[in-house]
Amino acid sequence: MTERIRALLDSAVADTHPTSADPVPEVLRRGAAARRRQVTTGLAGVVTVALLVGGGLVATGWPTGDASGIGPAASPTGRRTPDPLPDGSGRKGTPRPFLVELGDDEAIRVNGLVVPAPPGWRVNRDVSRPLTYCEVPARSILVDVNVGPGGDCDAQPMVVVRRWHPPYDPPNLPPQTFSSGLTEVVLPGGQPAWFADNDVDGFAAFGRGRWAAFNVEMPWSGAGLTVEMTPAELNPFAASIHSATEKPGRLVLPEAAPAAQLGQRGHDRIDSSDATAVAMVLDRLRDLDRTVDEDELTCSSGEPLTPAWKPAARDMAALTLMYPSGSPQAVVAISSTDDCAFATSSMGGRVWLPEGFLAEIRALLAPAGR
Numbered sequence: 001m002t003e004r005i006r007a008l009l010d011s012a013v014a015d016t017h018p019t020s021a022d023p024v025p026e027v028l029r030r031g032a033a034a035r036r037r038q039v040t041t042g043l044a045g046v047v048t049v050a051l052l053v054g055g056g057l058v059a060t061g062w063p064t065g066d067a068s069g070i071g072p073a074a075s076p077t078g079r080r081t082p083d084p085l086p087d088g089s090g091r092k093g094t095p096r097p098f099l100v101e102l103g104d105d106e107a108i109r110v111n112g113l114v115v116p117a118p119p120g121w122r123v124n125r126d127v128s129r130p131l132t133y134c135e136v137p138a139r140s141i142l143v144d145v146n147v148g149p150g151g152d153c154d155a156q157p158m159v160v161v162r163r164w165h166p167p168y169d170p171p172n173l174p175p176q177t178f179s180s181g182l183t184e185v186v187l188p189g190g191q192p193a194w195f196a197d198n199d200v201d202g203f204a205a206f207g208r209g210r211w212a213a214f215n216v217e218m219p220w221s222g223a224g225l226t227v228e229m230t231p232a233e234l235n236p237f238a239a240s241i242h243s244a245t246e247k248p249g250r251l252v253l254p255e256a257a258p259a260a261q262l263g264q265r266g267h268d269r270i271d272s273s274d275a276t277a278v279a280m281v282l283d284r285l286r287d288l289d290r291t292v293d294e295d296e297l298t299c300s301s302g303e304p305l306t307p308a309w310k311p312a313a314r315d316m317a318a319l320t321l322m323y324p325s326g327s328p329q330a331v332v333a334i335s336s337t338d339d340c341a342f343a344t345s346s347m348g349g350r351v352w353l354p355e356g357f358l359a360e361i362r363a364l365l366a367p368a369g370r
């Protein structure tokens with residue numbers, strides 16, 4: 001048994017690598033995948049302990065520290081109303097503070113995103129002490145709870161509501177190996193749900209297996225979910241997630257970005273520190289004025305991730321715009337084909353794209369045709 005566990009640990013750790021400014025969600029997903037394998041083989045869930053070396057997960061605040069973190073005042077009904085998304089009319093978008101509310105209906109609300117608790121599940125917002133993975137009661141939704149490694153247990157259904165961080169690959173990682181994009185699902189109400197390439201690949205196996213484990217990011221709300229549950233539980237849970245109706249708008253973008261990164265499945269990653277070229281990319285994005293309504297994105301093809309989650313676009317390129325410090329401040333998802341092509345900014349806004357737009361952006365960021 002010890003040798004089999006050691007082999008699993010070696011295998012799981014070998015392919016871990018940082019792909020975001022906040023690696024915890026990806027580490028949790030990898031830990032969940034390892035636990036899923038252990039459920040199949042009957043082994044204990046010790047891989048979680050080995051993989052969660054990055055510490056706990058806390059869903060508080062905005063990742064950049066640029067927002068005030070002060071929530072809006074309570075409405076006459078007692079429910080706080082989230083700040084509206086910027087409409088793109090100004091040159092600089094102000095991200096929403098991370099504002100979480102638990103209603104009487106046991107639904108978690110984060111800046112317009114609504115995540116209902118499945119029947120029989122419990123919502124846990126007790127932040128008095130951190131929990132180890134094995135201390136989390138089965139069928140819990142954890143909000144603002146610090147979850148760390150510890151214990152020896154099998155995988156169990158849980159959902160973690162956490163803060164969203166713009167993903168990026170450190171520039172020192174090989175661009176041929178580390179280049180990832182995303183897939184976008186438009187939730188009822190209009191907010192985007194973003195899935196990394198690795199998570200999209202996992203959905204194909206969920207229906208054939210006994211376990212589903214993945215991350216999904218909802219950047220307009222500033223939140224993300226780390227999900228572990230059975231495939232039978234996943235379908236109704238996915239169908240229940242929705243958002244308040246978002247008004248269509250042009251892309252909301254940072255005022256400036258000295259550097260940018262462009263990742264896409266099957267293409268070398270582009271890392272550009274040419275501030276002039278990045279400024280031209282921002283200007284080109286700001287010029288896009290054909291906004292997309294929620295009900296217009298019906299031309300996507302391919303299999304749905306779940307019956308409720310049909311991608312509006314797959315294999316999108318992820319354009320990450322950096323702060324001067326080198327940390328990511330915003331992401332723009334860009335369709336990789338000219339069929340039903342659109343772009344969505346993590347700061348707000350969704351617009352139609354002209355033919356050849358992604359190739360134009362590539363040429364600006366990598367004039368040598370890299």
